[in-house]
Amino acid sequence: MLTVHYLVNSRAQRILWLLEELEVPYEIKKYERTPQQRAPPELLEISPLGKSPVITDGDVTLAESGAIVEYVIKKYGNGKGIPSESGSLDNLYFSHYAEGSLMPMLVQKVIFDMIPKNVPFFIRPIISAVLAQVTKVLIQPEIKKHLAMIESHLEKSKSIWFAGGEEPTSADYQMAFPLEALVKSAPELVGPKATEYVKVVHAREAYKRGLEKGGKYAYA
Ligand SMILES: N[C@@H](CCC(=O)N[C@@H](CS)C(=O)NCC(=O)O)C(=O)O
Structure with missing residues (x-):
């Protein structure tokens, strides 16, 4: 049985969404965050960086969500989650x-x-003032540039999904987390297409099932 090592309130939610979409049986091992909001040391026993998500699947231990998404789609997808040639x-x-x-x-x-x-x-x-200024001058304009690129892509996409197909693909499992985090923390910066995108993801039955199993999650 595939196990998801799931740090609460983390990117690992995207793996639960993926597994639910593909109807792959799995179990969850939950890890609470420390008071400093870090992963607990037990995760270091699973994988050397001690971060989540990590999956174990038989002899395989795999970290890094992008790698996990590709592995799961390839091994368990049965043709689902794969983009069309034009969306690849x-x-x-x-x-x-x-x-x-x-x-x-x-x-x-x-x-x-x-x-x-x-x-x-x-x-x-003084530190707050300096960081507020750095955020305003350096980080916010960058975030806006990224969100403009995403918005323009979603406007042109043939469907709601990043690869333009009928179903989510690895791009969506990867993009959903940063977009839902942005909608939660800075909704005024997120364009209408990306806002709609997050709503569509949150309305998926598979997403909701993953959320129910994962528990506390600040971004949905
Ligand atoms: N690029 C990695 C990032 C993994 C990562 O930083 N995960 C966070 C959770 S969202 C984590 O484990 N944070 C706890 C910590 O660093 O102590 C991935 O996509 O899997």
């Missing part, structure tokens, strides 16, 4: 872009938001 380049691009370019920028913003709470109180106002 978009699928390739967005499958990698999600964690390669979009997520690092969002993580940077989360870290910047956390820094003031973790410095001595007497330097907090």
Whole structure:
């Protein structure tokens, strides 16, 4: 039985969505976050970086959501989750872009938001002011540029999905998390197509089943 090592409130939700869409039997091993919102040390016993998602499947232990998504679709997809020929380049691009370019920028913003709470109180106002300025000048314009590119892609797509087909593909399993995080944290920056996209994902029965099994999740 495939096991998803599931850190609560994390990207691992995308793996539950995928497994539910493909109707793959699986079990969940849940890990609570530490008070600092990190993964607990037990995850280090599963995989060397101690992050989630990780899956174990027989002799296989695999981390990195993009790799897990590809592995599951290839091994258990039965033809589902595969883009059409015309959508394959978009699928390739967005499958990698999600964690390669979009997520690092969002993580940077989360870290910047956390820094003031973790410095001595007497330097907090100055640190907050500096980080607010850096966010305004450097990070926000970048996020806007990314969201404009995504919006323009979704406007041109033949369907709601990133690869333009009838069903979600790996690009969607990868893109849903950063987009739902953005809709939650900065809805004013997200365009109408991407907002609609997140609504469609959240309305999928498979997504809802994954959510029910995963439990507490801040982004849906
Ligand atoms: N690029 C990796 C990122 C994995 C990752 O950073 N996961 C987060 C959860 S969203 C995590 O485990 N954070 C806890 C920690 O770093 O302590 C992936 O897509 O799987």
